[in-house]
Amino acid sequence: MISVIGMGPGDERLISVAAQQLIESADILVGWRRLLSQFEHHPAQKYQMGVDIDATLQWLREQNQSLDKHTPNIVVLASGDPMLFGIGKRIAEAFAPEERQIVPGISSVQTLFSAVGIDMNDVYITSSHGKQPNFDFIFLHDKVALVTDKKIGPYQIAQQLIQRGLHRTLIIGENLGYPQQQISVLAPEQVQAEYEMNVVVILNERQ
Incomplete structure (x- = not known):
């Protein structure tokens, strides 16, 4: 499952409880460097996004189609709200509803x-x-x-x-x-x- 979560503005107190819980249970954290830097001590694997969003989507697709018994919990960190000029739109288009969920944030x-x-x-x-x-x-x-x-x-x-x-x-x-x-x-x-x-x-x- 790919969870795209809205990180809200820069104030960490404004991240929703649902988003915090998904971060805690994540096996893989995906995001821009600025967002990933908040979780340096999180045990999850980190994947830093670059300007090539298509490459990120392909990497997510490969992880989500793992043949292992354990499909990782992938959390994509999005600035503000994922569906307001954010990565949420691209992921919603690239993955079926049963493959992803989007948790809104404060834009x-x-x-x-x-x-x-x-x-x-x-x-x-x-x-x-x-x-x-x-x-x-x-x-x-x-x-x-x-x-x-x-x-x-x-x-x-x-x-x-x-x-x-x-x-x-x-x-x-x-x-x-x-x-x-x-x-x-x-x-x-x-x-x-x-x-x-x-x-x-x-x-x-x-x-």
Whole structure:
């Protein structure tokens, strides 16, 4: 069985009890280096994911089809929530329901909305990871959460707003759930060039 578990934001206290129990019983832990580093003393075998997700899926398939009497308990550690721009989607597509289970976690988007006390009703959630966002479509929405990457982040979003002459409020959440968490509420003209790992909320407060 492959269990994909949401590790939530950086605060370990926000990992669900179900996820903690699966980690404790894991024979193999799979994840990015940052997540695996939390379990250096766990007796499970460790498999570090790389940029080639297909290679990881093939390795998981080989482990899950073991001919041994004991099929290992494989736990895939996912940042935030596995099904919100995470590894959960790929594993759900690659394995049958009886071969895998997905345990949700608290996403960085949820963390930011809760921190600033704004509801998530009617929010449009998207991502700039590995793609060029359709900003004209995004800016049609009054409440947007955008999971960013290093190429398209707060500054690039702000510049797109300025070019269109649009008035919006940007809420930038950096390192959400970690001790160095920082939240900034800015007009597009105030957005700086560089921010650490972040999520951006775009609000149209003049609707």
